[in-house]
Amino acid sequence: MTSAPPEASAIDPRRGTLIAWLVAAAFFMENLDATVITTAVPAMAQSFGVAPAALAIGISAYLLALAVFIPVSGWVADRFGPRHVFAGAVLVFTLASVACGLAQSLPTFVMARIAQGIGGALMVPVGRLVVLRSTPKSGLVKAIATITWPGLAAPVLGPPLGGWIASTWSWHWIFFLNVPLGAVALLLALRWIDDAPGRQRPFDARGFVASGAGLAALMYGLDLLSHSRIDWLQAGAFIGAGAVALGYAVWHLRRTPHPLVDLSVLGVQTFRVSVLGGSLFRIAISSAPFLLPLMFQLAFGFSMVASGFMMLALFAGNLGMKPATSWVMRRLGFRGTLVANGLLVALGFAACAAISADTPLALMAAVMVFCGMCRSMQFTAFNTLAFCDTTPAQTSGATTLFSMFQQLSTGIGIAFGAIALSVAERFTGHAGHPGAIDFRIALGLVTALALLALIDAIRLPRDAGSRVSGHPARAA
Structure with a gap:
């Protein structure tokens, strides 16, 4: 029991x-x-x-x-x-x-x-x-x-x-x-x-080997994509092997009587939206710590210290939004928060793409703070939504599955940022020497991914997670 x-x-x-x-x-x-x-x-x-x-x-x-x-x-x-x-x-x-x-x-x-x-x-x-x-x-x-x-x-x-x-x-x-x-x-x-x-319950050795090997191969392949010199064949081989192993793991976990990870929690809509649509958002967000410092140093000519201070402005926005998180969710509910704030997240990425070396430092820092506030709100909303409707019996499996998706999203995010920048360099002919235009294109691709993450959120019912958010829609 x-x-x-x-x-x-x-x-x-x-x-x-x-x-x-x-x-x-x-x-x-x-x-x-x-x-x-x-x-x-x-x-x-x-x-x-x-x-x-x-x-x-x-x-x-x-x-x-x-x-x-x-x-x-x-x-x-x-x-x-x-x-x-x-x-x-x-x-x-x-x-x-x-x-x-x-x-x-x-x-x-x-x-x-x-x-x-x-x-x-x-x-x-x-x-x-x-x-x-x-x-x-x-x-x-x-x-x-x-x-x-x-x-x-x-x-x-x-x-x-x-x-x-x-x-x-x-x-x-x-x-x-x-x-x-x-x-x-x-x-x-x-x-x-x-x-x-x-x-x-008995230990599911087959599920452990399949899921562990699949995640390890996929993470290693994604890590190879984040290097300055990419071995596309090797990276593709590891990503392909990881996908096959994870596919087998899902097949096994759905059929064994005592799965290592309980996938039935994916039947809960709020959890499913958080790990699927939320993963697209986390991929977009995880690309920022990779792309922004490079843009500041390579395209704008900032020192490592100056670049670090700009990233601290992003962190300040993260912390600054915390006191308002509960109030916003009570007013808008989960669906309203995810959709409205998701648009602001995309706007923040677009603003990052629009700044240049000539942008006043105060305005540049303000953009970073704004981005930090928006991504903090979206992270908290998606992370809370995952556990709104899970039962006590599902909590253990839900936390494990959520952590797996979160770890993958982080790895994919860094790789996505590297690939977006590589695609931009090939398009502009700046291979190996990215300029401001290359980072604008890469951040434009990240903006599109952030908007794509809103599709799942729009499909949520108005009263989704109202017991947790305190939104008045719970009366329905």
């Missing part, structure tokens, strides 16, 4: 808020480590005595470990209880961070990064499960808004923060800084989080 979460009346709102902030801090730590080493690569390569290009395997190993082990997170949480699994994941992630900082060779570093990825793969979906079980539906918007900001902030803050740490201290401190954060998170997790193991 599945253990039901406490009734809304039995949930302590203050404790639920504390748990949401705890999970958000853990998410930030995990998301940051996915991007923070990118600007520290030269220093790390010199330390290991290898070429900088060889460090790409350290980034890929982390992402691949995430992809392989996310599908098993729901089963592990049901088997051992979310409190033990989340705390254990934080411990593994923290110890692996120490191992990364102490690594003296590239192979040792790669093994430590794999361990970090395994910890992160369990930490994210299980952390989200903990928040959902400790939050009544009426408080879901606020809780999801709290745990959403790490995914928006980390890709923006990671590269400049990693470069600053590596140049001011040494690259080792990028990983050692996780130790006090992990220690505090571990103690608070053991103190605040209740344990409620879910439905016990």
